[in-house]
Structures are given as C-alpha cells and as structure tokens.
Amino acid sequence: MSLTRDFKETIKARADADASFRAALLSEAVDLLLNGEVDAGKLVIRDYINATVGFDDLAEEIGKPPKSLMRMFSAKGNPTADNLFAVLRHLQQATGVHLAVAVA
Template sequence: MPLTRDFRETVRARAERDSLFREALLRQAVQGLLDGDAAGGRAAMREAINATIGFERLGQIVGKSPKSLMRMFGPSGNPTAENLLGVIRALQIETGVRLTVHTVADAA
C-alpha cells in the first residue's frame, strides 16, 4: 500500500526536528542490508531518503539522476556497492548522523 502524502510529510517533519529519529531511520536501513534483507533494506533506505534530504538533493550530491536513484532503491532495484556506499555517506553528511560498525558475538 503506497504511503499517503500526509504520512510522508509527517515523517519528514519529525525527521527534521528529531535527530534520534533520523538516526533510527538510517540505522534501520543499513541494518536491514547487513542482515541480508535486500528488499527491506532498500525500502527502509528509500524511506530514510524521503524523510531527510530527498532524492533531488541526493542526486545532486552523488552525481546521479533522482530517477535513477529511485529505481536503485525501488522494489526491483539493485544498487552497486559503490552507489550504495555513496548514498550512505551522503546521508550521514547531510543528516548529521554518523554510523559506526560494532561486532557482536552470536548468542548461540
């Protein structure tokens, strides 16, 4: 089910005023990708982009067309590692969120 414009605007407004919310959006997207959930990770990344800087600004930063970026993070998208890492870097810089990687031992 597509998100309504009002919902997107509500999420974007919260992301603008709440740095922890911005962090959670980006963290959820990257964690989904690291967990091997490519479709869920791409969807979460798309939500993070829409809620923060938008595809127009992202395209300016990474030197890609917004439509190309939308396809990369769409249901059938398949961004290259270079594109994915460039997007994550751009989002970190533009949103003021800095992600770090930590190892955690399995509970097994």
Template sequence: MALTRDFRQTVTERAQREPEFAKALLDEAMTMFCQGEPEAARLILRELVNATIGFEQLAAHIHRPSKSVHRMLSAQGNPSMDNLSAIVGALAQSMTATVEVRVLQRA
C-alpha cells in the first residue's frame, strides 16, 4: 500500500520551512481574487493562516473574533473588503512581505 500524506500538513510544513513558498501562496491567493476566483483564494488564505500566524493571532491582530475569521475564509465565506484587506495585511506583515498590485494590459 502506498504511503500518502495529508495535503494540509504538507502545505503547512513547506510554508514554515520555505518563506518564499508562503509568499507565493499569498501571491496566488491575491491573483485568484483579482481573476474572479474568490472561493479558491479564500481556501488558499485559510491554509496560509494555518501555516503561518494561526487564526487566534490573526483574529487578535485584526480585532475580530476567531470564529468570524474562520467563517470569512471558508469556501462559502464572504469577507468585506475591509476584512480581506486586514487579513492580507496581517499575513504580509507576519511574513515580512509586501503586497503590490499591478494591472497588466492584455494584447
């Protein structure tokens, strides 16, 4: 029987071991939001929170209940732009990353 590994555990361990991987996850989540895929973006952010600062610390940082933050980042979540901005800002700060938005024109 083949050994399998839990996806979440793999993501968490790699994000903790490789800061650039964590930053790439944040970048991918933001790209997905901008491209109209908010459900997938929220799930990536959820995994990133679990792998980095954790929901309790994030909730304290953005002054929201932990349970509310969990709901915001669920597949059916619907965070306001204020909450989403606070979440991304807290993640970026914890990873010493900079979030930069660039609009590219398509040919």
C-alpha cells in the first residue's frame, strides 16, 4: 500500500496545526535520548527540526552550517553535548515548547 502524502509533509502539517503534537514530538525525542535510544532520538529531533524551524534557520541561529546539523541528527551523526543542548535550547525558544526534568 502506498502513502498518499509524504511523511515529512504530514508531520509538518500536524506540527503547524497542533501545539500538543509539537510538544509530544520533542518530548519523545528527549525521552528516547535519555533511555539510551540515541539513534532514534536523533531522528525524531531531525523530524522535529524539519517540521518546525527548518535546518537553515536553525543553523543561522546557532552558528553552525546546515549540512553539519543534518549530519549531527542523522542515524550515524554524533552531536557534541554543546551542540545538542544549543539545538534543544533554540527549538524550545522558537517553537514555544518548553521541557522540564522530573524525577520518576
């Protein structure tokens, strides 16, 4: 069965229309990272970036080339802690989704 709409377009349309979806997507990405599923977490962050601010705007804001950011958030990418947290900080500011840490 073929998809009728491109996955990226579907995620972007939903993220544009639904603030709770944006929050859930970013929260899921960070949960994956914290639970040791780093590759999956990076890919969800990549989807979040594509659906919200885009790599070009993000790159301009944090002072990194867009292609470097794309590589960082690929399955084989390896962002430094500085880069990861700079991206998360900007994504929170730009999209209005703010994460908090809680002890479970």
